[in-house]
Amino acid sequence: MKRLVIAGILIFFGVMLATFPARVAYQWFAPAEIRLSGITGSVWNGSAAEGIAGGAYVRNISWHFKPMSLLSGKLAFQTSSNPVSGSINTELAVSPGGNLTLSALSGNVPLDSVHPAFQQSGIRGDIALQFETIVIRDGIPVAAQGSVIVTDFFVPDLSSSRIGDFRADFQTIDGLVVGTIEDLSGVLDVTGTINLSRDGLYSFIGQVAPTPATPPSIVNQLRFLGSANERGQHEFRFEGKL
Numbered sequence: 001m002k003r004l005v006i007a008g009i010l011i012f013f014g015v016m017l018a019t020f021p022a023r024v025a026y027q028w029f030a031p032a033e034i035r036l037s038g039i040t041g042s043v044w045n046g047s048a049a050e051g052i053a054g055g056a057y058v059r060n061i062s063w064h065f066k067p068m069s070l071l072s073g074k075l076a077f078q079t080s081s082n083p084v085s086g087s088i089n090t091e092l093a094v095s096p097g098g099n100l101t102l103s104a105l106s107g108n109v110p111l112d113s114v115h116p117a118f119q120q121s122g123i124r125g126d127i128a129l130q131f132e133t134i135v136i137r138d139g140i141p142v143a144a145q146g147s148v149i150v151t152d153f154f155v156p157d158l159s160s161s162r163i164g165d166f167r168a169d170f171q172t173i174d175g176l177v178v179g180t181i182e183d184l185s186g187v188l189d190v191t192g193t194i195n196l197s198r199d200g201l202y203s204f205i206g207q208v209a210p211t212p213a214t215p216p217s218i219v220n221q222l223r224f225l226g227s228a229n230e231r232g233q234h235e236f237r238f239e240g241k242l
Helices: 002-018 022-029 067-072 116-121 216-225
Strands: 034-037 045-053 056-065 075-082 087-094 100-110 124-137 140-154 164-173 176-186 188-196 201-210 234-241
Touching: 067 075, 140 176, 164 188, 201 216, 216 234
Parallel strands: none
Antiparallel strands: 034 045, 045 056, 056 075, 075 087, 087 100, 100 124, 124 140, 140 164, 164 176, 176 188, 188 201, 201 234
């Protein structure tokens, strides 16, 4: 009789664990920077109608638990979501140390949905993401391997028309996330390097030069960067903290 009682208790808790409502788990454990609504399903397989994460609005969010991830000491889910337009698909894993790892990340999103600063400044474009992995600790990317392509890049303070397409390839070097930037097409010849440290400090250092297609208004603005070198390139540097 005692064994039957124990077995019944184990089955009860097993069923509770397998069907634990995602809505309850969200209310108990979700960080303040993540807000979801329309939550259905369980914590292992569920969905949300819409939400905001890191300041970005997404909808049609779904997740599916990957039990084999437990063998590597992580809790991983296959996830998909849609921003205002486009889509994002990735495997999301949480390690015991609190690191968040995104694997096989792919997606297409509007640039102004990535950060409020782009919305406020009117900067626009379309982003294509393709990453093997991104590791995030305390909200800061500390490792990355992949690429970002920005097309139809538009900066209202620089030009009244789109200035082109650009590519950034990221990797991790000596504890820094390093991205090399180049133009793919457009009205400017741009090369540069982004360095992101683990404390969130970043620098973007590069060179920019006009092309035969560069409007005179942009050529005039480039002069504010100082004298050009023998190749006609102007050096620039931006620094800040995420």
